[in-house]
Amino acid sequence: MSNPGDILLRAQDLKKSFSVPRTLQDALQRRPRRLLRALSGVSFDVRRGETLGIVGESGCGKSTLARCLVRLHEPDSGSLTFEGEDVLALSGPERRTYNRRVQMIFQDPYSSLNPRLTVRQCLAEALSVHRIVPASEINARADRLLDLVHLPHEAANRYPHEFSGGQRQRIGIARALAVEPEIIIADEPVSALDVSVQAQIVNLLLELQNELGLALIFITHDLRLVHHIAHRIAVMYLGGIMEIGPTEEIFASARHPYSRALLAAMPRLVPGRRSGAVAVQGELPSPLFPPTGCPFHPRCPMAQAVCRQDVPGLDLRGGLWPAACHFAGSIEEPTPLPRPRARTPKGV
Amino acid sequence: MMVSVEPLLRVNDMHVSFETGHGSVRAVDGLDLEVRAGEVLGLVGESGSGKSVTLRSITRILQPNARVKGQVFWRGEDLLRMSETRLRAVRGAEIAMIFQEPMTALNPVLPISLQIDEALVAHTTLGRAARRKRAIELLGLVGIPAAAERLDSYPHEFSGGMRQRAMIAIALAADPALLLADEPTTALDVTIQDQILKLLLRLVDDLGMAMILVTHDLGVVAETCSQVAVMYAGRIAEAGPVEAIFYHPRHAYTHALLNSMPDSSAARVALKPIPGQPPRLDRPIQGCPFVPRCTWATPPCESRPPIVTVGPGHVSACTAAHRLPSRIVPA
Numbered sequence: 099m100s101n102p103g104d105i106l107l108r109a110q111d112l113k114k115s116f117s118v119p120r121t122l123q124d125a126l127q128r129r130p131r132r133l134l135r136a137l138s139g140v141s142f143d144v145r146r147g148e149t150l151g152i153v154g155e156s157g158c159g160k161s162t163l164a165r166c167l168v169r170l171h172e173p174d175s176g177s178l179t180f181e182g183e184d185v186l187a188l189s190g191p192e193r194r195t196y197n198r199r200v201q202m203i204f205q206d207p208y209s210s211l212n213p214r215l216t217v218r219q220c221l222a223e224a225l226s227v228h229r230i231v232p233a234s235e236i237n238a239r240a241d242r243l244l245d246l247v248h249l250p251h252e253a254a255n256r257y258p259h260e261f262s263g264g265q266r267q268r269i270g271i272a273r274a275l276a277v278e279p280e281i282i283i284a285d286e287p288v289s290a291l292d293v294s295v296q297a298q299i300v301n302l303l304l305e306l307q308n309e310l311g312l313a314l315i316f317i318t319h320d321l322r323l324v325h326h327i328a329h330r331i332a333v334m335y336l337g338g339i340m341e342i343g344p345t346e347e348i349f350a351s352a353r354h355p356y357s358r359a360l361l362a363a364m365p366r367l368v369p370g371r372r373s374g375a376v377a378v379q380g381e382l383p384s385p386l387f388p389p390t391g392c393p394f395h396p397r398c399p400m401a402q403a404v405c406r407q408d409v410p411g412l413d414l415r416g417g418l419w420p421a422a423c424h425f426a427g428s429i430e431e432p433t434p435l436p437r438p439r440a441r442t443p444k445g446v
Numbered sequence: 447m448m449v450s451v452e453p454l455l456r457v458n459d460m461h462v463s464f465e466t467g468h469g470s471v472r473a474v475d476g477l478d479l480e481v482r483a484g485e486v487l488g489l490v491g492e493s494g495s496g497k498s499v500t501l502r503s504i505t506r507i508l509q510p511n512a513r514v515k516g517q518v519f520w521r522g523e524d525l526l527r528m529s530e531t532r533l534r535a536v537r538g539a540e541i542a543m544i545f546q547e548p549m550t551a552l553n554p555v556l557p558i559s560l561q562i563d564e565a566l567v568a569h570t571t572l573g574r575a576a577r578r579k580r581a582i583e584l585l586g587l588v589g590i591p592a593a594a595e596r597l598d599s600y601p602h603e604f605s606g607g608m609r610q611r612a613m614i615a616i617a618l619a620a621d622p623a624l625l626l627a628d629e630p631t632t633a634l635d636v637t638i639q640d641q642i643l644k645l646l647l648r649l650v651d652d653l654g655m656a657m658i659l660v661t662h663d664l665g666v667v668a669e670t671c672s673q674v675a676v677m678y679a680g681r682i683a684e685a686g687p688v689e690a691i692f693y694h695p696r697h698a699y700t701h702a703l704l705n706s707m708p709d710s711s712a713a714r715v716a717l718k719p720i721p722g723q724p725p726r727l728d729r730p731i732q733g734c735p736f737v738p739r740c741t742w743a744t745p746p747c748e749s750r751p752p753i754v755t756v757g758p759g760h761v762s763a764c765t766a767a768h769r770l771p772s773r774i775v776p777a
Contacts, residue, residue: 146581149714155635262723294494295720297706304716320635322665326708326717345713363640365665367707368689374648377640381605 104180106313107167107200107281112137112176113161118386134385136162138337138393141174146280149307149314151328152323156384158334160317164285168202168316169193195304198228201279204250205286211258212216217244217269218433219253224276243272247302264295271302275310276339283315289445299325321364333357336385336393339412341426343419353421355393390423402427447627453480453519454624454656455504455541462496462503462680471728473499477516481624481656481673486647488671488688489660494724496497496680497660501626505537539569542617546629548609552601558585558612559597562619569620584615589645609647618649625650625657629726643670664707668692670690673759676700679725679735682753686760694772696762698742701770705714733765742766 114137120129125397136159144150152160167178169185172305178185180196188196204210212220221425225231228291231239241251246269256271260264267287273310274282288296304327307314318324324331325345341354352358359378380397383389395405404424412420415427474496481487484707489497493773503510504525518525520536543550553561557684562581566572577738578597585593588611593690601609617625627646631639646671651656658670667674668688676697677687689758695701704718722731725731733748734740739749746765753763764770 136744156635186726264723283570292724293664294703294706294720297717298721299709300708300718301716304714321636322708322710325710329714349710359637363637365639365643365663365669367665367668367692367709369639369668369692369703374644376644378637379641382635440553 101185105143106146107186108177108179109167110141110179112140112163112166112173112178112436114159114166114173114411119301123409128391130357132386135388136336136385137166137173140334140337140339141176142342144315144330145266145315147307147311148279149316149328150181150331151324151331151333151376152265152315153319153324153331155360155382157336157382160387161285163334164202164283164315164317168197168200169282169284170202174301181367187251189442194228195239198277199279200281201271201277202285203267203274203287207263207270207290208258208371210270211273213258215247216255216257217272219267220273221254221276222237223265224273230277239276239420243276244276246274246306260406262295263291264298267291267299268302271299271306277304279312283317284321285317286315289318295321303327321361322367323324333360336383336388338422340394340423341419341421342412344371344372344423352424353415353417353419354394355398356399357421359397391402391439392422452482454521455479455481456519457500457504457518458513458517458519460518462499462501462508463513464509464514464756465511466728467592469728472730473505473680473727477677477680477682478681483623483656484650484654485673486657486671488667489658489677490662490664490673490674490722491623492662494679494727497675497677498628499659499679499680500662501543501628501658501660504626505541505543506533507537507543511624521579526633532544537570537673538565538622539620541626542620542622543626543628544610544613544617546628546632548613551599551613552609554601557598557600558604558615561612562597562616563667565616565619580619581615584618584750585612586607586612587618587649588615588639590615593668606634607641610634610638614642614645614649618653619651623655624680625655626660627657628660629662630659632661632663635726639666641680646769648759664704670773676703679731680727680733682761682763683736684760684762684764686757686762690757690760694697694755694757694760695770696760697736698740698766698770699736699764701773702739702741704773734765740766742769 115133115135116133116134120131121276125131140163154160162171165175185196218240221243222236225239240254244251244253249268266435288299316327328345330343331348331428333340340356348357352361362378378397390404391407392410395401410424412422414420417426457477457479460474464471464473466639470725477500491497503514548706559581562584564579566577582593582597585597590596590608590611604612631642634642661667673686673690674691676683678699683699691700695704705718706720708717720739725735734751737743737747744765751763751765753761756762756767
């Protein structure tokens with residue numbers, strides 16, 4: 099058993115592409131199948147007991163990454179090690195053990211639970227597949243799992259449709275916890291829930307992490323949430339990590355122009371703060387036709403010729419945490435946040 | 447920003463219910479609302495609070511099983527009692543609407559040019575060439591680059607953000623005085639959301655429009671709206687200027703909702719969720735609908751609290767209005 103803070107999971111240069119079905123036009127012009135580049139070489143570590151937040155906009159590859167980590171997708175290349183052991187080479191019982199120790203919870207608790215199983219059957223299935231407890235103890239263990247996620251024991255005999263969204267997400271978490279994992283990968287676990295219910299689930303995750311010493315990979319597009327929950331964050335854009343480092347520091351002075359744009363675009367809970375200036379122009383490029391060089395260069399206000407040609411690696415570049423920007427080392431001060439929009443205060 | 451005194455739109459004691467196989471569901475339950483020229487009113491609430499239904503009731507585009515009661519005065523005329531012909535002249539021309547999902551709101555088999563043209567034919571007297579010129583102008587206005595070349599594109603050739611811009615262009619075709627925006631940026635990424643919200647704010651200022659922005663995102667409200675109405679279970683909990691609502695909430699629900707949000711000053715501590723669930727709307731609610739989840743509730747809350755003025759332009763339906771502490775919002 100390793101200690102808290104030890105590296106548990108390490109991904110190195112993970113790549114994943116999907117081939118896209120040819121359109122009729124492509125077929126007629128005898129063009130080859132197109133490749134959608136979902137991950138273009140992703141490297142990071144996860145330490146025991148920590149929360150790593152992965153943030154990014156749609157199409158940045160964050161969900162593909164989650165699925166590669168549990169081998170729901172097989173990466174095309176790169177390596178993935180768990181406690182130093184090569185995960186991608188595992189098969190049979192070892193692979194099953196890995197998949198027990200690294201569990202996933204999904205965004206939509208409506209579709210990730212089997213509607214024809216009661217909560218007890220659902221938990222019992224996980225417990226017996228991985229032979230966590232003898233059959234005679236399954237019921238008692240199911241009750242304990244429900245305690246852990248603050249659901250009443252009566253819930254065990256009901257079906258998923260009888261619960262609200264927040265309660266269903268609790269069931270999803272109980273199911274993941276049933277097999278005593280060491281890492282939980284949560285892919286947008288609260289995005290489908292209302293704000294007041296989100297807080298309940300976030301608290302549950304924080305509490306479980308403290309009690310059970312779990313590592314948590316928290317994937318979200320909600321910057322406010324990730325700021326609250328993560329020790330470190332990785333900012334992804336178009337299949338790559340742009341910057342990875344301690345949450346507070348990145349929120350205070352991000353090193354990559356994309357992280358800064360993302361943070362400037364985040365709506366804050368401060369009235370009248372919005373300036374007229376747009377955080378970043380342009381749209382996300384299609385992963386089918388990624389730009390050459392730095393993936394952010396077509397939208398970047400400081401792009402130079404080198405950015406159009408060379409892909410910047412995720413390196414320290416003289417800073418305290420790595421950033422994939424040719425100019426990360428030469429940026430002194432972060433651009434200030436947009437100034438508040440002038441508006442006469444009323445009724446205060 | 448000039449704000450005139452006489453409201454452009456005034457909703458008076460509106461009730462909306464839907465007849466379903468399992469009885470009647472009350473989506474909106476006695477709602478009052480006012481929008482003045484030049485104002486951006488945020489209508490905020492969680493799912494099922496009735497914010498979208500309110501918006502759709504104003505222009506009468508609800509499903510046939512909806513029953514709408516009350517009055518909606520638009521420049522002195524009641525939209526709910528207006529003839530279908532007259533309503534058609536108002537809808538789209540004076541009051542325009544944009545939706546959350548532009549892919550379903552736009553017609554996928556018609557080019558954008560034709561969809562803007564439809565609005566121009568219906569609401570202006572321009573000739574064919576002038577309409578095409580105006581359409582290009584509109585696409586330019588909403589920030590679509592190379593508007594003349596993009597005009598004949600189909601919706602599927604546009605990205606999500608571009609589609610939303612195209613929908614805004616269609617809505618602006620007849621120079622409306624009020625824009626109803628139903629979660630216009632919910633389906634968009636945060637950098638694109640930022641672009642669209644700033645575009646909408648610029649248009650509101652430049653064209654002198656008023657806007658009702660329906661959203662569940664309090665951050666969007668804080669940064670975009672001048673006025674806010676907070677909805678809960680089909681009723682207005684409180685309404686007033688955005689600064690007043692965020693710094694001095696006068697309804698226990700608003701107070702609890704704002705306090706449940708993660709704030710940057712205290713990372714990784716437990717949040718303060720609102721316990722329980724919103725009430726079911728298929729049963730009558732006697733008192734304040736928030737009572738079962740409220741930590742400030744007292745016996746008077748068991749009968750429906752009236753909406754009272756609690757500050758300049760600030761109203762609330764909460765008996766605890768003056769007991770709630772002010773909030774400190776990190777700058």
